[in-house]
Amino acid sequence: MGSQEKEIMIQLKNRFFDIIDAELGLWQYESILFNMLLAIKNILKLEEVSFYSGDEWNPYFLLESSSNSSSSSPFKIEFSQEFDHTFGGRFVHFKPLSIISAENNDLFVPLYGKKGFIGLLLIKKKESFDLVNELSDLFYKNLSQQCGVFIEKGQALSKIVSEEKRYKQLYRVTEKFHSSMNMDDVLGEIIMTLKEVYPTFTYFLLLSQDNHSHSDLPIRDLEYDSENIAAMQAYVTGTIQFEDSIQERRSVLYAPLKGKQGVYGVLQVMAPNTLVFPQNEVEFITLLANTAGSALENAQLYQQSRRLIADLQLINETSHRLNSNLRLSETMGFMCEQITKSFDADEVGFFLIAKGVHKIRVLPGSTPFFQSEAARGYIEFVNEKIENEKDSLFIGDFQLPPEQNGPSYRSLMAVPMVQSGILKGFSIVVQRNPYSFSFETFKLLQSLIHHSTLAFANSMLREELEKMVVTDHLTKLYSRNYLDEKLIASMDEDDQGTFILIDLDNFKYINDSFGHQVGDDVLIQVANIIETNIRGTDIGARWGGEELAIYLPNVPLETGISIAERLVLKVSDETTPQVTISCGVSYWKRECIDTAQSLFSRADRALYRAKGSGKNKVEIEETASIV
DSSP: OOHHHHHHHHHHHHHHHHHHHHTTTOOOHHHHHHHHHHHHHHHTTEEEEEEEEOOTTOSEEEEEEESSTTOOOOSEEEESSOOOTTGGGOSOEESSOSEETOTTOSEEEEEEETTEEEEEEEEEEOTTOOGGGTSOHHHHHHHHHHHHHHHHHHHHHHHHHHHHHHHHHHHHHHHHHHHOOOHHHHHHHHHHHHHHHOTTOEEEEEESSOOTTOTTSOEEEOOTTOSOHHHHHHHHHOSOEEEEETTTTEEEEEEEEEOSSOEEEEEEEEEESOSSOOHHHHHHHHHHHHHHHHHHHHHHHHHHHHHHHHHHHHHHHHHHHHTSOOOHHHHHHHHHHHHHHHHTOSEEEEEEEOTTTOOEEEOTTSOGGGGSGGGHHHHHHHHHHHHHHOSOEEESSOOOOTTSOSOOOOEEEEEEEEETTEEEEEEEEEESSTTOSOHHHHHHHHHHHHHHHHHHHHHHHHHHHHHHHTBOTTTOSBOHHHHHHHHHHHHHHOSEEEEEEEEETTHHHHHHHHOHHHHHHHHHHHHHHHHHTSOTTSEEEEEETTEEEEEEETOOHHHHHHHHHHHHHHHHHHOSSOOOEEEEEEEEETTEEOOHHHHHHHHHHHHHHHHHTTSSSEEEOOOOEEO
């Protein structure tokens, strides 16, 4: 090279050094490349210099940078003939150029680094200055090598800085991961980091746990029957998997989210416009996935421990309340409230299986749905399953047979209530949406019912004993004393009430003709008819001998008369041997001065009239003094 060329080359090298020094550790590749082209343009007094990157296997070159920010150079150039990566051994090519869409340029210089061919410099000279034509091939060879090595160093420095930034970011993310025990925060931080580092990539978190609450995040369930074999392999083996698609021109990486105790999902990252996933990104994504997996595990263990503490507190509080001598209705009401609140259940029911008759009794405290006809299908299904299999039910997507109408509850849990090896009953918990209950919730329900069954049995036994004290042993109706107490209390608290006194007609004839055992059976038949024709709040009692009585609190006289007349008809139709009854009806209301004894006396007089005027009828005496 001549002295002028050497001077120009020294100026270029000094300028290249200044470019690196001026970056002050920032070393952004785009900035380094632009400043290199600007230095060549200024020192060689050119109109424009552009760099097109490419390789020796591809005839297409993409514009990476130009010294003119408003350059109208094409973004892609192509050789008009078969591409020769040796360029005939020359380091500068003047017009005419064998490049399509390069007519505005005067020459191009192939650039070679230490690793080989890296691209082209396209040069457009000024019309008033023709230095480029005077420079020797040796100068262009030296320019090619200096620019090639400089670009490679710029790429290497930029990569180092980029890697440093990434790992600083990974350190920052790790700090955030381990400063939060909230699963939502950890998942959100993973997505935010991916957006910052890979803005052009597409990514999803395929999680193995229930994650329906994260609607704003790119999260999907990891489906075990999925056709995505690579994702399942990453989850099962705990190793990175790749999936390349030639048709879609993309490469997909599946990185397992691993903790010490297992794999919690898979990070799916899709790199566009490439057939092979960039190798330099694999290590960083792997580290991010492992860090995220450990953070997910810690958050999950923390949440599990909190949930376990809450479950134990619930069991402890429930056991304490159940052992505090609550009545059965209070016990069931408390359990229903606890389960509804803790499990986010729509309906909760408790059921007792009656001995011998296989009749199911809905226990008080169950939600209203289970006391309605619409619940029959659910109750019968669960009863059959539990009696046959003697085990709990956990159904994520339950559907009644089409012929059974009613509201649809898709999630169902049912647990038998067993005491001393005997099935006493069962509980049912339902939710409208499918898969609403987790398996942990199901295990907690089993534990609650197990701890509660003895308390249920004790409550029922206590109430049975209480009822035995106030119940007639033959008819199972209440005793006269119990009716007296409830009627007197009602006259203090309610606004009105109706009293019915009942006597079996010709009962002595039944005893004499058929025997006292048949007479007792007839009394039981009449008592059962009374029980099935009055409300749970009404009181049926044995008044004495063959006399029975009914008190209807807050029931007007007309309704009481209707009930008495219905009983007269049903007893005549449904008893064997056939008997009839006579009824005396009395009534009180708050506007009148009245007493229990007066109410009884009026009913007794009415009954006497009914017996004396043909029997098998109803007579009324309602008169009382008005206040």
